[in-house]
Amino acid sequence: MTTIESTPPSNFIRHIIAEDLKANKNDGRVVTRFPPEPNGYLHIGHAKSICLNFGIAVENKGGVCNLRFDDTNPSKEDVEYVESIKEDVRWLGFDWGDRLFYASDYFEQLYQYAAQLIKKGKAYVCSLSAEEIRQYRGTLTEPGKESPYRIRSVEENLGLFERMRAGEFEDGTHVLRAKIDMASPNVIMRDPTLFRIRRVPHHRTGNKWCIYPMYDFAHCLSDSIEGITHSICTLEFEINRQLYDWILDELNVDCHPQQIEFARLNLSYTVLSKRKLVELVEGEYVSGWDDPRMLTLSGLRRRGYTPESIRNFCERIGVAKRDSIVDMALLEYSVREDLNKRAPRVMGVLRPLRVVIDNYPEDQVEELDALNNPEDPAMGSRKVPFSRVLYIEQDDFQEDPPKKFFRLAPGREVRLRYAYYITCVKVVKDEQTGQVVELHCTYDPETRGGSSPDGRKVKATLHWVSAAHAIEAEARLYDHLFVKENPSDEKDADFKKFLNPNSLEILSCYVEPSLAGAAPGSRCQFERLGYFCVDYVDSSDKKLVFNRTVTLRDTWARIQKTRQQKHKT
Ligand code: ATP
Ligand code: MG
Numbered sequence: 207m208t209t210i211e212s213t214p215p216s217n218f219i220r221h222i223i224a225e226d227l228k229a230n231k232n233d234g235r236v237v238t239r240f241p242p243e244p245n246g247y248l249h250i251g252h253a254k255s256i257c258l259n260f261g262i263a264v265e266n267k268g269g270v271c272n273l274r275f276d277d278t279n280p281s282k283e284d285v286e287y288v289e290s291i292k293e294d295v296r297w298l299g300f301d302w303g304d305r306l307f308y309a310s311d312y313f314e315q316l317y318q319y320a321a322q323l324i325k326k327g328k329a330y331v332c333s334l335s336a337e338e339i340r341q342y343r344g345t346l347t348e349p350g351k352e353s354p355y356r357i358r359s360v361e362e363n364l365g366l367f368e369r370m371r372a373g374e375f376e377d378g379t380h381v382l383r384a385k386i387d388m389a390s391p392n393v394i395m396r397d398p399t400l401f402r403i404r405r406v407p408h409h410r411t412g413n414k415w416c417i418y419p420m421y422d423f424a425h426c427l428s429d430s431i432e433g434i435t436h437s438i439c440t441l442e443f444e445i446n447r448q449l450y451d452w453i454l455d456e457l458n459v460d461c462h463p464q465q466i467e468f469a470r471l472n473l474s475y476t477v478l479s480k481r482k483l484v485e486l487v488e489g490e491y492v493s494g495w496d497d498p499r500m501l502t503l504s505g506l507r508r509r510g511y512t513p514e515s516i517r518n519f520c521e522r523i524g525v526a527k528r529d530s531i532v533d534m535a536l537l538e539y540s541v542r543e544d545l546n547k548r549a550p551r552v553m554g555v556l557r558p559l560r561v562v563i564d565n566y567p568e569d570q571v572e573e574l575d576a577l578n579n580p581e582d583p584a585m586g587s588r589k590v591p592f593s594r595v596l597y598i599e600q601d602d603f604q605e606d607p608p609k610k611f612f613r614l615a616p617g618r619e620v621r622l623r624y625a626y627y628i629t630c631v632k633v634v635k636d637e638q639t640g641q642v643v644e645l646h647c648t649y650d651p652e653t654r655g656g657s658s659p660d661g662r663k664v665k666a667t668l669h670w671v672s673a674a675h676a677i678e679a680e681a682r683l684y685d686h687l688f689v690k691e692n693p694s695d696e697k698d699a700d701f702k703k704f705l706n707p708n709s710l711e712i713l714s715c716y717v718e719p720s721l722a723g724a725a726p727g728s729r730c731q732f733e734r735l736g737y738f739c740v741d742y743v744d745s746s747d748k749k750l751v752f753n754r755t756v757t758l759r760d761t762w763a764r765i766q767k768t769r770q771q772k773h774k775t
Contacts, residue, residue: 214261217525219466223262223436226464232435236269238262239307239434240295241425243276244287244409246480247495247502248294250516250537251471257520258468259438260300272432273302277310278424280408288409290495294503299513309419309428310410316419317371319427319457320382320400324363328456329400330356331366332383339381342388343396349389350396356385370403373416377403382417386452394449398422426450427459434463440470441529471523472531475686476501477693477701491705492687496743498753499687499709509684510729510739510755512548515541531692539762541755545729545737550578550585553623553669554717554732554752556681558597560644560673563628566594571672574655576624588720592625595673597716598645599734602668605633605642612665614645621667623733627653669733676716679750682741683711717750724750734758 214220227234238259242252263271273295277283295302309316323329332355334342344350358366370380382401390396400423405416426449429437437450444467454462472478477486478501486492486500495502498509506516519540523532553576573589598614607615614620619629632646652659656667690704721730726742736757745751 214265214521215524218527219258219438219468219525220262222466223266227266235435236262236266237272237433237435238269238438239272239274239429239432241274241276242291243279244284244291245279245282246287246484247290247504249478249480249483249503250473250501250506251478253298253503253516254471254520254523255438255440256295256298256300257517258525262436270305271300271302272305272307272434274307274428274432275309276421276425276428277308277408277410278418278421280406280418281404283409285409290504297507297513298503298516307428307432308410309424310408312424312428312431313411313415313419315431316424316427320419320423321364321367322457323384323400324367325360326456327360327385329363329382329384330358331363331370331380332356333380336378339399343393344388346393352388353383353397356397370401370417373405375403377405379403384453392445392448394445395452398449422446422449423453426453429463430454430459430461433461437463437465439465439467441467441527442470443467467527468525469527469529472529473501473537474531474534474691475688476534477688482694482701485702489702491702498682499684508741508743509753510737511541512544515544518544533762533765534686535762535765538756539760542737542758542760545731545755546581549729549731549737551580551733552718552721552730553590553671554679554681554715554735555597555599555669555671556713556715556735557600558716559600559603559642561596561598561670562644562646563594563596563649564631564646565648568594570594574624590624590718590720591672591675593672593674596670597673597676598668598670603630603642603645613668614666619664621656621664622670623667624656625670626650626656627658627664671716671718675719677719677722677750679715679717679721679752681713681715681738681752681754683713683754685709721750729755
């Protein structure tokens with residue numbers, strides 16, 4: 207399954223693994239896992255974890271990476287999510303082979319492990335209410351208080367735990383807790399809950415179980431059962447590591463994986479928590495999990511992102527121990543860089559302005575040669591029709607141009623890409639609104655192909671389409687989903703307050719006829735306007751719909767430049 211072509215940059219996790227291999231720890235094996243909870247679609251943050259875990263497996267001889275669904279909370283989980291996660295991991299370019307696992311497959315084993323802890327006197331059934339448990343826990347500065355049920359005998363605990371499993375009790379009446387230390391400075395260690403009663407059918411085990419293990423209990427043991435060597439997770443689990451190790455030590459398991467934490471990805475102008483993404487979907491603030499404005503993998507795919515661009519992005523951001531916010535411009539840079547190499551160029555006009563070439567014969571049509579990708583001559587060329595009536599971009603004309611506007615204006619000459627030099631001779635306006643509705647121009651027949659034999663220079667080259675030949679299509683232009691760089695940083699404010707009301711603009715546009723029948727999902731560059739992708743949900747034979755993946759403006763380069771300048775001064 208080799209999908210990563212270049213040697214990825216080293217980071218502290220790769221360093222730890224290299225050292226372990228040198229010391230022949232774990233008999234020289236490297237086994238990692240990607241453990242999503244199937245309670246939502248994967249997002250770009252998950253991609254960082256996938257690239258890291260699967261990447262490490264690929265890089266190390268004999269290394270493997272498991273895909274494991276952490277499906278221990280049936281009330282929020284669904285097969286739809288399981289399927290989407292598998293699809294997204296595959297799309298990103300990774301393959302788990304036959305190593306697909308579910309924590310729910312271990313429920314029986316986990317139950318037996320819990321019983322073992324009870325027998326050791328290390329776990330007990332607690333009958334405090336959830337609220338009481340919370341109160342007894344204490345705070346960061348004050349120790350907790352022991353539950354009165356902590357002194358239950360092993361026999362009583364075993365009996366109660368069995369009856370919990372048998373469905374004799376209501377939700378919330380009892381839980382199984384580890385007996386550790388209510389005064390521990392680490393609040394997680396204050397007798398954490400291991401199993402709870404939840405009479406909810408599970409998407410895989412159906413009604414077989416009415417007690418479910420907690421994340422902390424299920425996770426370390428699932429890792430151990432699968433023989434994971436390096437359990438890589440995000441920083442917020444650093445305080446859980448003590449419990450991870452405690453459980454595995456108390457149960458004296460054969461395999462005790464090493465938990466290593468890294469900083470999760472945060473990205474500007476978006477939210478990446480599944481809880482928040484669910485809110486956006488369910489509240490219909492977006493059209494679904496795959497809305498092209500969502501930073502989910504399915505949203506990015508629909509928007510036109512390539513798996514390569516996302517993998518490159520994940521390499522670029524690196525892996526560190528400290529939280530930070532990555533600039534969205536870097537993600538955009540990554541896709542632009544990739545599409546620049548592979549996306550064929552075409553011409554499309556987003557906001558059409560009619561142009562009549564007065565001296566061009568009425569019924570003449572010429573097929574002009576246009577390069578498919580100036581970056582890659584191997585991509586060849588195509589023909590584009592030129593005729594007397596064209597569309598150009600409204601933005602490319604100004605009646606009264608300011609100093610630095612070099613495009614078309616009355617009396618001025620510009621180049622039409624791959625076609626001719628034209629000069630604007632007349633402006634037609636709507637009598638009522640004063641809006642420019644049509645231009646009349648003349649063309650110079652000597653400039654066919656876009657250069658003048660007399661060496662005459664023009665300052666602008668415009669894209670265009672022939673009105674009679676163009677296809678009408680829909681273009682969807684996207685902006686950030688949020689207006690605020692970090693929509694979640696105000697504690698008391700609802701992040702939805704910062705949604706960008708202008709994040710989607712829908713235009714009726716004209717594209718060159720070579721795009722007729724463009725396949726859903728296919729990508730191209732509209733010259734000067736950005737990279738576009740045929741929407742595979744809403745595009746049809748009747749109407750082409752294009753999503754703009756990204757504009758051509760490289761804001762990342764600008765950000766880098768300003769940073770360097772700041773550095774100098
Ligand atoms: P969220 O906070 O979005 O709900 P999660 O951590 O609950 O995410 P899981 O399904 O449990 O989602 O995540 C699966 C794996 O992906 C975990 O190992 C988790 O650490 C990792 N992961 C989740 N979000 C990020 C992120 N933003 N950056 C890097 N890794 C992440
Ligand atoms: Mg989680």
